[in-house]
Each structure stands twice: as C-alpha cells, then as structure tokens.
Amino acid sequence: MLLIPVFLAAQRAKPKNDSNYDDRLLHFGFSMGVNSMDFIAKMKPESDLTAEVVTLKPGINIQIVTDYRPATYLDLRFLPGVSFGQRTINFYNENAEKVYDTQIESSFLEFPLSLKAKGMRLNNSRPYLIGGLNFRYDLAGKKEFDDPGVNGSESFIRLNKADLYYEVGAGIDFYLPYFKLTIEAKMSSGLRDVLNYNVGFPPYFNEIESLKSQIWVLSFHFE
Numbered sequence: 001m002l003l004i005p006v007f008l009a010a011q012r013a014k015p016k017n018d019s020n021y022d023d024r025l026l027h028f029g030f031s032m033g034v035n036s037m038d039f040i041a042k043m044k045p046e047s048d049l050t051a052e053v054v055t056l057k058p059g060i061n062i063q064i065v066t067d068y069r070p071a072t073y074l075d076l077r078f079l080p081g082v083s084f085g086q087r088t089i090n091f092y093n094e095n096a097e098k099v100y101d102t103q104i105e106s107s108f109l110e111f112p113l114s115l116k117a118k119g120m121r122l123n124n125s126r127p128y129l130i131g132g133l134n135f136r137y138d139l140a141g142k143k144e145f146d147d148p149g150v151n152g153s154e155s156f157i158r159l160n161k162a163d164l165y166y167e168v169g170a171g172i173d174f175y176l177p178y179f180k181l182t183i184e185a186k187m188s189s190g191l192r193d194v195l196n197y198n199v200g201f202p203p204y205f206n207e208i209e210s211l212k213s214q215i216w217v218l219s220f221h222f223e
Helices: 004-010
Strands: 026-043 049-052 058-071 074-077 079-091 098-118 127-137 157-159 160-173 180-190 197-202 208-222
Touching: 026 049, 026 079, 026 180, 049 074, 049 208, 058 098, 058 208, 079 208, 098 160, 127 180, 197 208
Parallel strands: none
Antiparallel strands: 026 058, 026 208, 049 079, 058 074, 058 079, 074 098, 079 098, 098 127, 127 160, 157 197, 160 180, 180 208
16 A cells, blocks of 8 residues: 555656657758668579678768658658768688688768658657668779789678668657657668679679678667
C-alpha cells in the first residue's frame, strides 16, 4: 500500500516541452553521426578465393536537415551532406588463410530523400520509422590507380563513383526545452555493383563477380 502512490505518480503525464516543431510545414537543422562501411562480395563460381571486410572501421557523417510535413504523422526529409570512411577487404584461399588485403577509402557526397513515419508523442519523446533512397558520389573514386609496390600503395582496386542506396531505419525524437534532439540508426545498402572492372590489379578484381556497398549509420539530428 505504501508503494501505490509511487506507481500512480509514475503514470502521470510529464510537462511537455512546448515547441512548434511538429506544427511547422517546413523546418531545418543539422546532423552529425558515425558510420561503419562494409562490402557484400559475391565471388565467381570458379574462384577459390573469398573476400570479406573483417574489421569495421568508424567514419563520420555531416548533413543539413530539411524537413517538410505533408501530414500529421509523415515527414519528407532531405539531408544533403558528406561522409568519410574506409574499408579493408581481406582475400582468403580455400584453407581460410589470408592471401592479401586491400584498403579502400571513400569520401561521399550524399543526397538522401526519406519518408519518416512518426508514432504518437509520449511526453517528450516520439518514436518513428524511416525509409528512402540515397544517391552517393564517391570523390575518392577520382584517384588514379597505383600499380602494386609503387609509392607504397595498397589500393589495388577502384570503385565506381556513383551508386544508389536504399535505406531503412528507426529513431526517437527527444523534445528538449530549446531544440529537438533525434537519435537515429539506419542501414544503407547499395543497389549497384560498384567495382570498377576497367582499372585495377587483375588478380584482385577478376575473382569477384559483384561488389555491393553497405553502410551502417548512427546519427544525431539537431532541429
């Protein structure tokens, strides 16, 4: 009986931070986040090698938020920005022994367009789901290929510069006294084979049938 007042107090609605973010037709903000870039490699049937990214390395994302509200529980969001990261592909033989590896750096210009489906606001928070498309252009793809052993280069393959990704994720909006903070986790998967078969070191790329990009992103939006 002594605990009943405590439980009743926990169920009371907390004072909401008064804001008009959800009432505006259009509002802006900025975003910072961390990413982890990966590859999905499909080897040729006759190949004795396998290729995979064993260690995921952190990268960074910086974006501008443009949010348009066409309906009460739907937002259309455009977040142009840049992202940086790197991946190391390890090649293994049939005995699971590493034969060689190559490091690939990426510097993306990205233009994601997403639809945000929001749930009901719970005191000062609101969950949501998000999905959409993201066009990325890899500025690092402009680098010239270096032959093995020249200038200590270890980048023996090159990627195509442009790719289109589909993205799905979820997040929570937190309504603070002076702004809205959003924490969002998202998976981004490339739709195209990004391996450049015209430039590179043949013993590497000739074993690969297709190479698709996959990126995991944890973002913090300030609106």
